[in-house]
Amino acid sequence: xxxxxxxxxxxxxxLVTFDRDLAEIALRSLQVTxxxxxxxxxxxxxxxxxLAVRRFRYRRLAIxxxxxxxGLPPVVVGLIVYLLLSRSGPFGxxxxxxxxxxxxxxxxxxxxxxxASIAHQSTRELWAEYHDLxxxxxxxxxxxxxxxxxxxxxxxxxxxxxxxxxxIGEVGAIMIVGGNIDHATRVLTTAIALETGKGDFAxxxxxxxxxxxxxxAVNIATxxxxxxxxxxxx
Amino acid sequence: xxxALLPVVLRGAVVRKRGQRLVGPIDLTLxxxxxxxxxxxxxxxxxxxxxxxxxxxxxxxxxLEWAIPxxxxxxxxxxxxPIMMRRSVLDNxxxxxxxxxxxxxxxxxxxxxAARAIGLQDKLNLPAPRxxxxxxxxxxxxxxxxxxxxxLFLDEPCASLDGPATREIEAVLQQAKxxxxxxxxxxxxxxxxxxxxxxxVFMVSGRVVQTGPxxxxxxxxxxxxxxxxxxxxxxx
Numbered sequence: 001x002x003x004x005x006x007x008x009x010x011x012x013x014x015l016v017t018f019d020r021d022l023a024e025i026a027l028r029s030l031q032v033t034x035x036x037x038x039x040x041x042x043x044x045x046x047x048x049x050x051l052a053v054r055r056f057r058y059r060r061l062a063i064x065x066x067x068x069x070x071g072l073p074p075v076v077v078g079l080i081v082y083l084l085l086s087r088s089g090p091f092g093x094x095x096x097x098x099x100x101x102x103x104x105x106x107x108x109x110x111x112x113x114x115x116a117s118i119a120h121q122s123t124r125e126l127w128a129e130y131h132d133l134x135x136x137x138x139x140x141x142x143x144x145x146x147x148x149x150x151x152x153x154x155x156x157x158x159x160x161x162x163x164x165x166x167x168i169g170e171v172g173a174i175m176i177v178g179g180n181i182d183h184a185t186r187v188l189t190t191a192i193a194l195e196t197g198k199g200d201f202a203x204x205x206x207x208x209x210x211x212x213x214x215x216x217a218v219n220i221a222t223x224x225x226x227x228x229x230x231x232x233x234x
Numbered sequence: 235x236x237x238a239l240l241p242v243v244l245r246g247a248v249v250r251k252r253g254q255r256l257v258g259p260i261d262l263t264l265x266x267x268x269x270x271x272x273x274x275x276x277x278x279x280x281x282x283x284x285x286x287x288x289x290x291x292x293x294x295x296x297x298l299e300w301a302i303p304x305x306x307x308x309x310x311x312x313x314x315x316p317i318m319m320r321r322s323v324l325d326n327x328x329x330x331x332x333x334x335x336x337x338x339x340x341x342x343x344x345x346x347x348a349a350r351a352i353g354l355q356d357k358l359n360l361p362a363p364r365x366x367x368x369x370x371x372x373x374x375x376x377x378x379x380x381x382x383x384x385x386l387f388l389d390e391p392c393a394s395l396d397g398p399a400t401r402e403i404e405a406v407l408q409q410a411k412x413x414x415x416x417x418x419x420x421x422x423x424x425x426x427x428x429x430x431x432x433x434x435v436f437m438v439s440g441r442v443v444q445t446g447p448x449x450x451x452x453x454x455x456x457x458x459x460x461x462x463x464x465x466x467x468x469x470x
Contacts, residue, residue, distance in 0.1 A: 126320075132290060133317040137330050138307050147329075151320045 007205020011213075014206050022207070026214060029187040032100050032174070033167040036107035037115075041160050044112045048119025048159075049145040049152075052127045063120065069113035074106075078173030081106045085177065098179040103187070106173040111163040118162055122155035123148040161219055168215050188214070237416050239305045239384045241265035242287060246296030249279075249286050257282045257440040259296055264418065268432030269411055271448070272420040275469050279440040280420035281314070284387050287418065305385075310378035312388040316370040318362040323354055326362045326373055330381045348376045352406065368399030375406055379415070386410060388419040392426060404430060424464060428452060436460050438469055 014022045051063060083089050085097040085105075096102045126148050134144050149156065171189035178185035180194060188211040195204035241263050248258030257279035264270055272280045285291040286298060289306045302308075310330075319326050327345035336344070349355045352372040357365065362373060371391055378386060388407075392400040407430060411417055421427055427434065431448035436459075444451065444460050455461040463469045 130317065130319065132311070132313060133319070135290060136288065136306075136309075136311040137333055139333055143333055147319075 003201045004205060006202035007209060010202045010206030011209035012206075014210065022210065024183065025186050025188055025191050025207075026210060028100065028185075029168060029189070029211070030214065030218075032103045032187060033107060033164060036104045036111055036167050037160055037163045039104070040108045040112035040115050040163055041156075043108070044115030044163070045119045045149055045156055045159070046145055048116040048121075049123040049127075049148045050141075051116075051120045052123040052148065053141060053144050066113055066117050066120065070117050072110055072113065073172070074110050074170050075172035075176065077109050078106055078176030081109065081173065081177045097177060098181060098185055100178070100185060102177040103174040103185060106177045107167045107170060110170060110173060111167045114166055115159045115163040118159035119152075119156055122152050122159065126152045157222060161222055164218060165215060168211065168218075237267065237384050237414075238302060239300050239308055240416060242298070242300050242305075242385075244287075244296065244298045247286065247293045247298045248295045249282050249291050250294040255440065256291075257286065260442050262435065262442055262445065264433075264435075266433075267411075267414070267416060269407065269417040269419065269430050270433040270435060271427045271431035272418065272435045272437060273422065273424070273427050273431075273463075274420075274437035274443075275422055275463065277439075278422075278437040280422075280437055281389050282440075283437065284311075284389050284418065284420050288387050308384045310381065310383040310386050312371075312374050312378045312386070312391050314390045314393055316374035318365070318370055318373070321362060322359050323349060323362050323365070323373060324358040327377055327380055330377060334381055344380060348380050352376045352402070368395050368402070371395060371399065371403060372406070375403060379406075379410055382413075383415060385416045385418065388417065390421055390423075391419070392421075392423070400426070436463070438463075 013019075051059070051066070056062075081102060082097065084091050085094070085102050086092055087097075096105070127144075130144075130147065130151075134147060139147065169189060171193055174185075174187060175190050175193065178187070178190065180186050180190040186194075188207055192204045192207045192211070195201075195207065242265075244260045244262045246259040246261065248260075249256045260283065272283060274280050282291055286293055288309055288311050290311070319329060321329070324342075324345050327348050328341045331341040331344055346355070346358065349358055352375070354365075354369060354373060354376075357369070362370070365373060375388075375391065392403050395403065404426070407417060407419075419430070427448070431451075434444070434446060434448050434451040435442055436444040436451065436455075436457075438459050444455065444457050446456075451460065452464065455464055459469050
């Protein structure tokens with residue numbers, strides 16, 4: 001209990017004194033995860049909607065694989081991305097290993113299946129509702145997907161937020177591909193792991209509280225901006 | 235006025251679902267103008283026939299042919315339970331025009347005019363799912379008519395509406411007919427069929443039992459099933 005109290009106190013002082021290192025790693029955490037979620041949303045949302053409207057032979061298998069990918073172990077993703085980006089790997093020439101870009105790539109791989117799967121669930125329900133109308137109106141496949149994404153946007157914001165939640169708290173993959181390098185690839189989660197390893201539990205907890213606060217702030221801001229509660233019925 | 239989509243010809247057309255025959259074999263030719271009412275008891279296959287003609291159900295055997303290949307693009311369908319998009323009234327009305335690639339300024343003007351025509355001009359910015367049942371059906375009808383379809387299908391559009399709402403829907407249909415839209419509509423409401431129909435297609439158990447001009451059908455039904463239906467008997 002004493003350590004938790006010390007953690008709260010450490011978080012308080014880190015925020016009050018506007019610690020430069022904290023600001024830097026918090027901003028990097030946000031930058032990496034927000035970028036990854038945006039890219040994953042650009043891939044996952046249309047793919048989820050496409051999967052809802054398209055009928056093909058192995059569709060059920062594709063959905064099962066997508067759902068299974070939601071549980072991808074981040075450490076394994078990190079290892080694979082590491083091997084692909086390492087000097088001896090196929091993309092080694094790009095020199096991306098131990099950069100924020102490598103961390104973004106790893107997070108996109110982890111987050112995209114989650115966003116696509118949730119998007120598929122919500123657009124599938126909307127597609128069942130709209131199916132006859134959109135067929136009757138002769139909407140093209142792309143027009144159907146755009147319509148489902150637009151009319152289901154509030155549920156899809158939740159999908160993106162779920163992706164953000166998974167990304168911002170992720171440590172295994174970004175530790176491997178980012179290397180937790182000070183002033184380069186250190187983010188809140190890897191800093192917490194480092195401080196815990198050093199035995200500075202108060203600082204680790206303080207960073208943890210900042211991380212939770214950051215995640216909450218992004219969620220609340222998104223809900224307020226998208227007015228999910230006020231117009232949630234339509 | 236010549237309707238380029240017609241005639242629609244069905245020869246031995248059968249619709250099946252999971253191996254079970256829902257409708258058919260049907261031999262039917264619809265041509266000309268006005269309102270054709272597909273009349274029959276519940277379960278007669280009226281909805282399935284309408285959906286098959288509009289391309290929402292596949293014809294498993296036999297043939298169903300319109301005069302032109304992409305006939306569906308010039309048709310519209312109003313469903314028994316109106317499908318309201320999760321958008322405002324204005325956006326619901328605009329949607330078919332946007333799909334058709336009409337200019338933004340035309341879209342808004344046409345949608346406002348359509349809303350005025352059905353008395354929803356004061357509810358343009360309301361979410362469509364929050365409208366009453368009658369308003370939803372009027373909106374669905376206006377949305378179907380906004381691209382001036384040559385053929386309009388309606389599946390029991392007044393089944394759950396009260397008298398005044400039914401009267402408003404029927405007035406819109408009469409206006410659409412006067413504007414040259416060919417209307418093909420299903421109902422089991424004999425009174426509504428008498429008020430609207432120029433031609434009757436009478437169905438029982440997935441088959442067409444009698445077709446012909448409405449007046450002749452109501453005054454002298456040719457089949458015992460049609461006579462029984464008009465008498466209010468249970469027809470199977």
